Amino acid sequence: MSIPAGPVPVAALDRAKLLAARFRAANDRPYLATALFSLTVVASDEVPTMAVDRHWRCYVSSDFVARLPVEQLAAVWIHEVAHLLRDHHGRADLLTATDRHDHHRVNLAQDCEINDDLLADRLPLPAGRVDPVATGLPPGLLFEQYLPLLPPTGHTWNCGSGAHGQGQPWDLGGTAGTAAVRPVEANAIRRQTAQAIRTHARGRGSVPGGWQRWASQVLEPTVDWRQVLTGLVREAAAWASGAVDYSYRRPSRRSSALRRVVLPSLRQPLPRVAIVVDTSGSMSDEALATALGEITGVLRAVGIRGNRVTVLACDAAVQVTRRVSSVHDVVLTGGGGTDMRVGINAALRAAEPPSFVIVLTDGQTPWPRTPLHDTRLIAGLIGVDTPEPPAWIATVRIPAT
Structure with missing residues (x-):
């Protein structure tokens, strides 16, 4: 999520507010609870807002947390975990070298894939968020489909290496002491979340169509x-x-x-x-x-x-x-x-x-x-x-x- 960071003095991270926002996100969308609570919080003022790496660490700016109300922070939690659930970094690794190099543009395309579902679900994303429909792009596409529709320059979106796949200065790396989710564990989280989405939808709960399609793809991999x-x-x-x-x-x-x-x-x-x-x-x-x-x-x-x-x-x-x-x-x-x-x-x-x-x-x-x-x-x-x-x-x- 790319929100311009204002000139707010550096302060200690308000963890109580941040974790309250995660609890609210999990309470409102219980099918995402397992994924949300699998993220490890890492305070870092090198990151502009919030970002994730491919090891399911969530890097958080104290300034960003201070500026946003809890309900918007809850929406950002869901946005960031969506990058990991949809394996955006793994899919980005499959792009051409030219596309991978322009990782801000890749991130923008990924935000288009996520946000059309979140906005349809009436999540209060912060101002400045990407809205593909409002910018004249068709809804419901994958980021690989949005990518050629976006201009190649002028983007500053940065949700971290867990989204676009390119290492960032704040990344701790895979061998750091902070908890890391291994790929096999990540796949298990994805399957458990997909099953929770399906169960919630069958119980007549409200689940956006994009999440339901994703769950079907995870539980029933595309086979001819x-x-x-x-x-x-x-x-x-x-x-x-x-x-x-x-x-x-x-x-x-x-x-x-x-x-x-x-x-x-x-x-x-x-x-x-x-x-x-x-x-x-x-x-x-x-x-x-x-x-x-x-x-x-x-x-x-x-x-x-x-x-x-x-x-x-x-x-x-x-x-x-x-x-x-x-x-x-x-x-x-x-x-x-x-x-x-x-x-x-x-x-x-x-x-x-x-x-x-x-x-x-x-x-x-x-x-x-x-x-x-x-x-x-x-x-x-x-x-x-x-x-x-x-x-x-x-x-x-x-x-x-």
Whole structure:
């Protein structure tokens, strides 16, 4: 946080006021309490205002603390810890050498990433704080996206090496006697804070959207769900194709060498797949569009030709059952309650049961209690914060488009 330091005489740090502000920040935003109380206070009049290093030390100017009321100091505490929670110094290390050199500009971009969330949360940041919307910048971007939108010179923002990654004169270093948080501990703090944010939001508490998105990224690292889904489908298809058995439907060619003896031949079945699509009222149009798109991907990934894929539109009852070879053949109806077990059971009762069943749903459904006999089950959970199915069900999380 860059606030011009006025010509105030150097005085002893008012720790009672500073710690009261941290307590207020933790009390008002309890999901940030663990992170806030992980910071170690270091008094330093070399720092203009407040700054952090990558070891979770918070350097504080006594003049700055004296000039600000408690409620604004509480907001600055949240601002500074946000740099560390979002791993700004680690992300800054990945920038080009040119961008890293202009660390004041990097810091400004990082403040844009943080402050649009804090201002939306009505935090009373001090005068002079960065407001990306007020300066004509779009809200909700990462600092890497803000960086090219900012001019290269004329910036003085300095939240410390814990933000922009460049060492500062007041830094104690990693081996100093003052307590330091190690990287593995920092990651644990981030995960614990992210879980607290998710729990607070589920309890209908007020959590800004930016913090919720950050928590989702920490708890569910970005993975190409298309590759995960395709991998699960290929594995299930290979498992089904590996069920080689003897069959008399096509006698062995060796039978011609034996009189009055018919030998069976080895048969490798082509897998069949049933796709149960959740069409209940809890599924949005966007989620259904995602489900339809994934049907196309599944058909392509399985590589099955002909009508060997059955799609069942299901809410609390099976609405439509159709064999398809293209997504254009799919018809989805429904909109009532939710019980995907009905669709799964209907698929298993078919004259030619599927080798595996894929359920595309938002997860608001009961599941079978035990694994299916001779059939694998894959759940494609569409959306965020979807309930977890039983552990024996292969699961992939699909963001709703």
